[in-house]
Amino acid sequence: MRWKPLSGGREITMNSLDQLFSAAMAARANAYAPYSGFAVGASLRTRSGAVFSGANVENASYPVGTCAEASAISAMALAGERLIFEILIVADGEALVTPCGACRQRIREFAAADAKIHVAGLDGLRASFTLDQLLPYAFGPSVGKVSP
Structure with missing residues (x-):
């Protein structure tokens, strides 16, 4: 299966999705979710082709927990990368598990509207x-004249 090339010219293939899925599953295995039992893994690919992963990390003080997407974005930023090409989130359950509102905004900080989620x-x-489908009319870096 092939996806339409995004603005960066890279093409998404099932092989690239398999790689992201495997990385997200490996990250999910290390999630720390003792309170909810809801383990989530995320893996993103930058426009340079590098892959970064993260898992959710809960805390007894619920608001200070970290989402898997935020964890992956932090790993990316720590490595000096700034442009998300695509991100994959994996979790168990019947419903689709899409990024929360805060993570959609975090992704927008480092991704174009046409980035794949x-x-x-x-x-x-x-x-x-x-990203534009999940966060239309986003408040992003371009508002402050910053280019991701």
Whole structure:
């Protein structure tokens, strides 16, 4: 399966999604979710092709927990990368697990409106969206004249 090339000219293939899925599953295995039992893994690919992963980390003080997407974005930023090409989130359950509102905004800080967001269950890919579909009319870096 092939996806339409995004503005960066890279093409998404099932092989690249398999790589992201495997990385997100590995990250999910290290999630720290003792309170909810809801483990989430995320893996993103930058425009340079590098892959970064993260898992959710809960805390007894619920608001200070970290989402898997935020964890992956932090790993990316720590490595000096700044442009997200695509991200895949994996979690167990019947419903689609899309990024929360805060993570959609975090992704927007480092991704163009046409960046792909893939959501998967333990059985594999379930759906794909563009960031603009999940966060239309986003308040992003361009408002402050910053280019990701």
